[in-house]
Amino acid sequence: MLVGFLGWISLLFEPLADVYIPPIQPQERLRPGHRPWHQIITGVYGRPPLWKIHNRHGDVNWSFHRDDVTQALPHDVHKCLYAHANDATEIKYMNNGTSVGGVYSDLAVVMNHTPDNPATDKLFTFTLCRRNDVLWNAHTLEPLPGDLLAVGTTGQRAWDGILVYNASAANPLMANPPILQNITGLRAIHGLIWDEQGQMLWAAGTDAAADGSDPVPAYGTIVGYPWNRETGLLVKDDRYVYKLPEAKRIEAEWGKGYSWWAGLHDLVPIPNQRKFLVSEDRGLHAFDIETGQYTEHYENVTEKYLHGFEVTTKGRHGYTDGEWEELPQSDLKSFNIAPDGSFIYVQSLWTKFRGFHTSLVINGKRRKINIGDEIYRSRWFGNLDGWPKP
Ligand SMILES: *[C@@H]1O[C@H](CO)[C@@H](O)[C@H](O)[C@H]1NC(C)=O
Ligand SMILES: *[C@@H]1O[C@H](CO)[C@@H](O)[C@H](O)[C@H]1NC(C)=O
Ligand SMILES: *[C@@H]1O[C@H](CO)[C@@H](O)[C@H](O)[C@H]1NC(C)=O
Ligand SMILES: *[C@@H]1O[C@H](CO)[C@@H](O)[C@H](O)[C@H]1NC(C)=O
Ligand SMILES: *[C@@H]1O[C@H](CO)[C@@H](O)[C@H](O)[C@H]1NC(C)=O
Numbered sequence: 001m002l003v004g005f006l007g008w009i010s011l012l013f014e015p016l017a018d019v020y021i022p023p024i025q026p027q028e029r030l031r032p033g034h035r036p037w038h039q040i041i042t043g044v045y046g047r048p049p050l051w052k053i054h055n056r057h058g059d060v061n062w063s064f065h066r067d068d069v070t071q072a073l074p075h076d077v078h079k080c081l082y083a084h085a086n087d088a089t090e091i092k093y094m095n096n097g098t099s100v101g102g103v104y105s106d107l108a109v110v111m112n113h114t115p116d117n118p119a120t121d122k123l124f125t126f127t128l129c130r131r132n133d134v135l136w137n138a139h140t141l142e143p144l145p146g147d148l149l150a151v152g153t154t155g156q157r158a159w160d161g162i163l164v165y166n167a168s169a170a171n172p173l174m175a176n177p178p179i180l181q182n183i184t185g186l187r188a189i190h191g192l193i194w195d196e197q198g199q200m201l202w203a204a205g206t207d208a209a210a211d212g213s214d215p216v217p218a219y220g221t222i223v224g225y226p227w228n229r230e231t232g233l234l235v236k237d238d239r240y241v242y243k244l245p246e247a248k249r250i251e252a253e254w255g256k257g258y259s260w261w262a263g264l265h266d267l268v269p270i271p272n273q274r275k276f277l278v279s280e281d282r283g284l285h286a287f288d289i290e291t292g293q294y295t296e297h298y299e300n301v302t303e304k305y306l307h308g309f310e311v312t313t314k315g316r317h318g319y320t321d322g323e324w325e326e327l328p329q330s331d332l333k334s335f336n337i338a339p340d341g342s343f344i345y346v347q348s349l350w351t352k353f354r355g356f357h358t359s360l361v362i363n364g365k366r367r368k369i370n371i372g373d374e375i376y377r378s379r380w381f382g383n384l385d386g387w388p389k390p
Contacts, residue, residue, distance in 0.1 A: 043088030212259030
């Protein structure tokens with residue numbers, strides 16, 4: 001269990017407590033006149049991939065294509081940027097919007113986003129090549145305090161998990177920068193999110209090999225890693241390991257006898273609440289941080305939190321363990337809720353890995369944007385209220 005509400009109060013009055021809760025700063029975009037939640041960032045798969053920031057109509061305001069790079073790059077970084085990989089697996093708002101981070105081709109990369117200053121715009125400030133046995137499938141990354149960056153390795157083995165790097169722009173670019181911390185154990189990590197209030201990094205993955213190569217079922221699992229300010233490192237703590245109540249194979253989608261277990265995709269905070277929604281291969285779950293409980297599952301999640309959610313393609317059904325199932329919420333590779341209640345999501349096609357538009361729901365009404373683009377993730381380009389990035 002996490003420290004409950006009263007627990008936090010006692011920490012506030014205990015001067016020697018080693019947990020420091022910084023106040024959440026007022027945000028620029030909450031000033032009158034600033035129109036929030038009109039900017040969305042989307043990664044478009046392709047050879048080469050494309051990142052773009054666009055509005056609610058899909059009108060592009062900023063984009064990144066590798067030919068935009070004029071900066072001199074180390075040879076091995078250049079090779080990973082110009083790899084054959086079509087990946088645009090992650091794209092994130094960072095540093096108050098002055099950076100964008102994510103996965104592009106064979107690189108995990110953080111670059112400047114300064115559209116008003118073309119001289120610095122799109123300069124890489126951190127690079128990591130994924131072309132090796134450890135990082136080849138890395139799906140996600142998240143900034144940590146002190147200019148550090150956590151990268152999920154998204155693998156199936158006991159030594160997979162999270163690698164932490166120094167992403168300070170003062171360091172030279174490298175294809176293989178030194179690893180500051182190596183946290184093993186959580187497999188198939190697809191979502192990472194910094195929790196400013198709780199001062200911890202949360203990760204969504206599975207407790208065992210999602211591909212079925214372990215002799216036990218793999219449960220979708222959310223893990224919290226408290227941040228130790230003194231050491232500047234994350235802490236592995238068994239108190240913050242939360243498994244879903246059941247492990248299920250993904251036979252309905254991929255056929256009888258398919259070895260993979262349902263794994264987690266996106267871990268998404270509800271603005272101004274201590275709650276996450278998490279998508280897995282089969283559907284959605286809600287998680288309450290204070291009680292450490294999963295509170296709603298499947299259609300109860302969409303009914304309560306995602307009014308206006310619609311399945312994007314027909315035929316999302318099949319047999320699991322001999323039982324016929326409809327899985328309208330399956331394969332939400334990404335989704336994101338704005339404080340005004342509007343939300344976006346990308347659902348891959350059934351038996352495919354990507355979708356071909358982004359769904360945007362405003363006041364319970366869905367429309368499609370980015371039609372025709374091959375997409376894994378779209379996110380709001382902003383600091384979510386209550387969930388600022390470090
Ligand atoms: C982001 O903005 C806040 C509030 O203005 C400021 O305190 C913080 O230092 C900024 N962070 C970065 C990384 O620029
Ligand atoms: C769109 O980009 C331009 C520069 O390319 C920038 O000046 C403007 O502020 C951006 N608009 C929004 C809404 O971010
Ligand atoms: C992380 O630590 C594990 C266990 O000690 C080790 O097997 C693995 O090689 C390490 N990973 C990296 C990338 O160094
Ligand atoms: C990260 O790199 C910067 C620039 O070299 C350095 O000042 C800082 O101390 C480093 N942080 C850690 C935790 O090593
Ligand atoms: C949805 O909520 C109802 C009422 O609490 C409950 O009976 C049902 O089992 C829930 N469904 C799922 C899929 O959790």
